[in-house]
Amino acid sequence: MKRFFIIITVLIFQMGISQEITTETSKLWSLDDCLEYALENNITIKDAALNKEQAEVDYSEARSSRLPNLYGTASETFSNGNSIDPITSDYVTDQIYSTNVSLNSSMTLFQGNQINNQIEQNELLLNQSVFLEEETKNNIIISILENYLQILYAKEGITIAENNLTASEKEVERAKARLDAGTIALSDYTEAQSQAATNKYAIITAKNTYQQYIIALKQLLELDPTEDIEIETLSSDVDYVTLQLDKMAIYNNALGIMPEINASKIGVEVSEKDLDIAKGAYLPTLSLVSSVGSGYTSVNDNNFSDQFDINFNQRISLSLNIPIFNRNATKAAVQSAQINIEKAQISQQLTEKEVYKKVETAYQNAISAQEQLVAAEASQAAAEQTYKLAQRKYELGALSTTDLVISQNTYTNAQQNYLQAKYLSILYHQLLQFYQGNEIKL
Known part of the structure; x- marks a missing residue:
């Protein structure tokens, strides 16, 4: 008996150590932590940085072409x-x-100014690579913001599902007592059991959704798949209905600061240099x-x-x-360069349209989410009162199990709608701030 007690004590001690290790290895990540870590470690950003380094090498090589060999x-x-x-x-x-x-x-x-034009073109490409790297960083920042909020949304969804299961299990106990007392039919009891099972399934689904978002975040952060992470929750004191922004002002600001706009403008200049280089082949060397x-x-x-x-x-x-005649190769190169200029101009227009679409979509979704948040908050409060009243009636035997289940589902839907409107409002408000060049701060 004494030996058995010692074994149990050792096992409990080992479990305690294991729990301490798990706690120590699980890090609490804020949004700022995620953004800072991703900007340093994300491989997509590293690839863009290498492209910029390659542009620097190409520019240096072009400048050296002036020197004698x-x-x-x-x-x-x-x-x-x-x-x-x-x-x-x-x-x-x-x-x-x-x-x-x-x-x-x-x-x-x-050489028909081709060397000078090539140097100038490579300098443009270097400047463009800086904006392309910045665009890549912005895309990762937005992806992390979206994923971070999705994790918080899923985490609150788990809490709702667990609360519903707790309430359903209590209702099953009440239904069993009433069935034993002969005040309800067997079908009412089985319906209460069915609701509890449905809520158990909802917890499993919510936890799986949460883990999927965690996996996506770890991939953005380039973390080891086995590493445990925990996301810092938001303050409950934040007012999420504070959007007072002018749509056209946001768009005009975005045109001046969004890196893809500057990159597309430089793309036109690069194509124009291609034309100058092609025309240089008409001149002697x-x-x-x-x-x-x-x-x-x-x-x-x-x-x-x-x-x-x-x-x-x-x-x-x-x-x-x-040059006298090179089988129209120079003529064809000039014509191709002129076509590429027009294509670059079209690409610039498409980029501007895409930026406007982003701003317009975020603005309209922000307005909609604000209105939905106000309505969802009122709906949630009303559904909660209705559900609490239904629970009291059910305890007194004045309400059927079916009506109680309907009331609980209505309350659950109201909670989900509120969560969705809440996090969408946060997301689109932050996106609009980001499009104006402001930092993302939750």
């Missing part, structure tokens, strides 16, 4: 029979061993070429070091390449 060459040759001496250019019939080394450099002096070198040949009487001194040579030249 420099490369060295070396060759060792053996020839036998009738041949030309590569150093003296004499006609010989002996075996020849020859060595050649040189340094070569070339520099483009003029002027290049400067220079080299220094020396060599050795075995048929010369001088030794290796003397020949490198004697055969030392320098060369400098200008090269002019004048």
Whole structure:
């Protein structure tokens, strides 16, 4: 008996330690915590940052194209029979061993302004990549906001479902007592049991929905799937019906600050630079070429070091390449660039329309959610009073089980409607603030 008591004590102690470990590993996340962590760890944002880094590399490479190149060459040759001496250019019939080394450099002096236009275009692409990275961050921020509120909504839904189950189980006990007393029929008792089972199912569904939203949030945060997280709830003192914003003012502000708008504007400028680059192919190219070198040949009487001194040579030249006809390749490139400019302009208009749609949708949904929240709050209060009155009548035997179930379901629906309106009002109000360049704060 004493041994059994010791075993039980050890098991309880281990369970306590396990509970402490679970509690310690579960972190409470606020919305600010989620946003800060995601901006540092989300792989989509990291990919956008790499795109910006690549744009920086491309811009640096384009700027370096103005510089001259420099490369060295070396060759060792053996020839036998009738041949030309590569150093003296004499006609010989002996075996020849020859060595050649040189340094070569070339520099483009003029290429139809294509180099300058390419540099300017790469600078535009770099600026555009900054806005594209910012757009990616904004999309992740909005996704986290939506998911965070969905988790809170689902969490409150679990509480409602658990309260309904508790009430249903009490009603089953009352129904059993009344059945035993012969004051209700068996069908009334089974209906109370059915309602309790339905509420149990509702809890399972609510918990599953909550876990699905938790999984989605952990993916946005790039957390380990096995890591437990807990979401910080909102203050109950917040007034969610405070929207007093002008729709057109929000839209005009959004046009000036939303990164996708700036990125689309730069996209037009990039296409215009493509046209300038294509037109540059009509103009001639002027290049400067220079080299220094020396060599050795075995048929010369001088030794290796003397020949490198004697055969030392320098060369400098200008090269002019004048395009005459390239099978209409330049013409086609110019036409394609002009088409791409028009497409970029259309893309800019579509982006502006999309931003207006976002603002318009958020604004209308915010107005609707505000009105729904006021109505849902009143409906919830009325349904709660009705349900409490129904419970008293049921206890006194003045109400059937069916009517009680209907009253409970009506109250549950009113609670769900209130929760939905509440979190939609929060979401769309925050979105409108975000579209004006303000931080998201719950």
